[in-house]
Amino acid sequence: MNTVHTVAQLRAALSRARQENKRIGLVPTMGNLHDGHLALVEMARQRTDYVVVSIFVNPLQFGPNEDLDSYPRTLAEDQSRLLDAGAHLVFAPSVNEMYPHGMEGHTLVSVPGVSEGLCGASRPGHFDGVSTVVTKLLNMVQPDIAVFGEKDFQQLAVIRKMAHDLCLPVQIMGAPIVRAADGLALSSRNGYLSEAERRTAPRLHQTLKYVEQQLLAGRRDFASLLDEATRQLVDAGFRLDYLELRDAASLQPASARTSDIAILAAAFLGTTRLIDNLVLKLT
Template identity: 50%
Template sequence: MEVLKSKKILQDFIERQKEMGKKIGFAPTMGALHDGHLSLYKNAKEENDLVISSIFVNPTQFNNPEDLEKYPRDINRDISILEKSGLVDAVYIPEVTDIYPEKTESQHYNFDGLEDEMEGKSRPGHFDGVGTVVEELFRQVKPDNAYFGEKDFQQLAIIRKMVEKKKLPVKIKGVPIYRAENGLALSSRNQRLDTDRREASKVIYETLKKVNEWFRVITIPEIKQRVQDIFDNQRGMQLEYFLIADEETLKETDFFYKDRNFRAFIVVVVDGVRLIDNMHLD
């Protein structure tokens, strides 16, 4: 596996691969890699000649400097995981100046309102940071296909919108949420929880499964109250929000329309660690 530590080294590598006609699959990450990330590369391996990862903790998508400081970093561990997986041909590890050559600040995007829902309400500017780093990585890596997990469903929708508006020549592929045996969606933040709290957090997935059973039987206000009741009875857990939204617009709904697709979204803070999850409602 090639380790590419600058924009110039990456560009030379990509140029050689393009000259050989290689189809490139790409999945950007902020490191702290786990099996959920590897599921992206597994999908990429099946559909491309060459798979590239990137590891870059993007400063412009953190609203809280303390969160940026606390974000887990272990680049040697991450490189070892990628090498052992056998799924990745190269990893790009840029410096901040490779992504932000002048000022470390975001572009401003119009995502047709997707950025104003859910995470956007409490994290102003977050998705401008996401859009900026992903657009720049796409322009440098020049992938044919790019892979993102559905755990961050709003982010996935926003990247699709950015690619559409910027007319970038890359196909965006959503990959189903990778879960631990107990159902907890794998996340880099999970590493900050001890074993007992990770096990207790399976209640998040169990609640989403119940919502999927309830949503054709009772009203949405009744569902929301039941979800609130569940987390009121969990030690050390706080329900930040739960809502059901249209999958296309991400706007919260209070009624189910037959011709639309809906998804349940939930954020729970467990001992100070913010966990997000979602589920398509059948």
């Protein structure tokens, strides 16, 4: 496994892979890798011959009061894990390499509709930053497939729409959420939790499961159900950002006629923002 830091080095390595007629997969990450990331690598390995993992903490998707400076950067540990996972190439560019003329005035890719509300409402500009850097990475690597985690449900919807609307020749694939034994969705930000907060954190998933069970049992009073679930989370010590039922395909608010429902939540424990989701089919 090689690690490169410039676009020129990246393209040289990919040129050799293409000369050997290898099918290329891309797994974009911000590093500080956990088993959830490695599941994305495994999905890419199963479907391609040459897996590129990008590691880049993208300043463009962080708001002014978010954790850009404190976001963990663990390149050496990440390289070791990716070597064991069977990745072929790590692309770990600097900010100057990705934004050589700075970010002020940089072209932005904005995806309407699915980027609005939910995380888009609480993190203004976040999805413009995500869609811009992912577009750049897709253009740099030009993979056959790119794999993203379904934990970031709205982000995946944004990237799928972006790739479709811009006619990008890549298949966007979603990988199922990887969870700890107690149900907490794996996330790099879980490391910010105190011991007490970590014990409380699984309640987020448990509450989503309660909503799922109620819906599968035939309950359709969405507003009162979400009120109940909100009280459960607040009583457990969460500060809720949002808890919503959306159409899993369009991300429009769910109605009694919606068949595929996404239960989407974001909540704070202390200063740590956690997100989770469940998707279910109603008959």
